[in-house]
Amino acid sequence: MARWDPNARERLIRAAVELFAEQGYEATTINEIAQRAGGLTKTTFFRHFSDxxxxxxxxxxxxxxxxxxxxxxxPESATPLEMVKSALDALASSFPQERREVGRKLRTVVVNTPELRERSASKRAAHTAATAEALRSRGVSQLGAEIAAELGTRAFYTAFERWTTSPGTKTLAEHAHEVFLELKAALAVLE
Amino acid sequence: MARWDPNARERLIRAAVELFAEQGYEATTINEIAQRAGGLTKTTFFRHFSDxxxxxxxxxxxxxxxxxxxxxxxPESATPLEMVKSALDALASSFPQERREVGRKLRTVVVNTPELRERSASKRAAHTAATAEALRSRGVSQLGAEIAAELGTRAFYTAFERWTTSPGTKTLAEHAHEVFLELKAALAVLE
DNA sequence: ATAGTGATGTGACTTGGTAACGTCACCGTA
DNA sequence: TACGGTGACGTTACCAAGTCACATCACTAT
Incomplete structure (x- = not known):
């Protein structure tokens, strides 16, 4: 796996995850990452990732x-929450069980690094906005779309956390299903 | 207003807002800010703000x-949404009308700068978490607290946006009241 | 062979952010 | 008046993130 091998991007990601897990995010230099990814350099890193x-x-x-x-x-007849539910199922089902270990590592690094928590919050907000936009083009009102999208995002992140931190062998989709139900139940008790 | 005058912190904030509004965030250097705040230096800036x-x-x-x-x-008898509502009123009422113009400027800069949008998302998440924590210590369930807190935060930010971008003379508290009602209405139509 | 193309490297630069150490104003006390 | 202490500030030097212009390498097709 040297300089001119293909898949530089994947090699960089792999190297970064390894180094962050070993030494922590802040203690790891971009040059280090690039170096471990087959003797690459800082410049190449920034050609693949904006930061x-x-x-x-x-x-x-x-x-x-x-x-x-x-x-x-x-389906045409679906309520906003039903649309969100099927979106949630689709997303959660796209994560194979094999990714659980990586997910666990990822989550540990992110949770322990303010800089990464910040980026995570930003991504989460963007994801919520995109979901809300999709709901709006199905005719849902602005605020309704935002709330429903937020519920979906929250369900996904909560499910992801349980998936990566709880001991069982449940699928991410199964966790997501559960959380969604709990969320709807909690919704009913609010007022 | 020279080096050893008091209120360095306030002077730094004022200088930063001015410069960001004039030249944009990225085009403004920390040294510039410190300089305009009465001949201060980078070091002093970082003594007052972490970044x-x-x-x-x-x-x-x-x-x-x-x-x-x-x-x-x-009150003891309040439902989660009622607690959020009174919290929202308290917060919105703490913004006097005079701060509207500053708020407008602030918002413009933040919206146009990815780096600041990111920090904003992070602050928003922290605020939501704090609110949820307060609800939990009033006995609300984990997920219920998170949803209710999210609704409150969303109401506040939406109200703030309307306050700073709409032409009228409505108070932030008035906007917040309206948004909260709309939010509850939207909630009912979700499923 | 050769020319083009895309991925990579080099080197120099700006700026955010940190750290060690020195300096200035002010305040209380002897 | 002199003295010493304490914050707030400055100086200097440094590291790493991020940008840019330009050079180089491998591969492919003509």
């Missing part, structure tokens, strides 16, 4: 696309 | 405190 944080969140727009498409394809 | 973004968000923990206290003091 140091992004290497851990790259490709996350796919999640928004999955949810948006599921919402667009939901 | 360049923070100068625009400093003192925002107060908002969380206001909401938390209102929730703690809500």
């Amino acid at each position: 140091k944080r992004e290497v851990l969140f790259a490709g996350q727009e796919i999640h928004s696309r999955i949810m948006s498409e599921a919402i667009a394809e939901a | 360049k973004r923070e100068v625009l968000f400093a003192g925002q923990e107060i908002h969380s405190r206001i909401m938390s206290e209102a929730i703690a003091e809500a």
Whole structure:
């Protein structure tokens, strides 16, 4: 795996995750990452990722696309919450069990690094906005779309946290289903 | 207003807001800010703010405190949404009309700068978490508290946006009241 | 062979952010 | 009046993130 091998992007991601897990995010230099990814350099890193944080969140727009498409394809008669539910199922189902270990590592690093928590919050907000936009083009009102989207996002993140931190062998989709039900129950008790 | 005058912190904030509004955030250097704030230096800036973004968000923990206290003091019989409502009123009422112009400027800069949008999202998440925590210590369930807190935060931010961008002379508290009602109405149509 | 193309490297630069150490104003006390 | 202490501030030097212009390498097609 040397300089001119293909998949530099994937190698960079892998190297970054490894180094962050070993030494922590702040203690790891971009040069280090590039070096471990087959003797690359800082410049190449920045050709693939806009900044140091992004290497851990790259490709996350796919999640928004999955949810948006599921919402667009939901049956005519679906309520906003039903659209969100099918979007949530679609997204959660796209995570194979094998990714659980990586997810766990990822989550640990992010949770322990303010800089990454910040980026995570930002991504989460963007994802919520994209979902709300998809709901709006299905005719849902602005505020209604925002609330429903927020519920979906919250369900996903909560499910992801349980998936990566709880001992069982449940699927992410199963967790998501559960959380969604709990969320709807909690909704009923609010007032 | 020279080097050893008091209120360096306030002078730094004022200088930063001015410069960001004039030249944009990225085009403004920390040395510039410190210089305009009465011949100060970078070091002094960092003694008052942990990083360049923070100068625009400093003192925002107060908002969380206001909401938390209102929730703690809500009547025994209050539902979660009623607690959030009184917290929202308390927070919105703490913004005098005079701050509207500053708020408008602030918002413009933040909206046009990715780096600041990110910090804003992070602050918003922290605020939501603090509110949820306050609700939980009033006995609300974890997920219920998170949803209710999210609704309150969303109401506040939406109200703030309307306050700073709409032409009328309505108070922030009035906007917040309206948004809260709309939010509850939207909630009912979700499923 | 050669020319083009895309991925990579080099080197120099700006700026955010940190740290060690020195300096100035002010205040209380002897 | 002199003295010492204490914050707030400055100086200097440094590191790493991020940008840019320009050079180089591998590969492919003509």
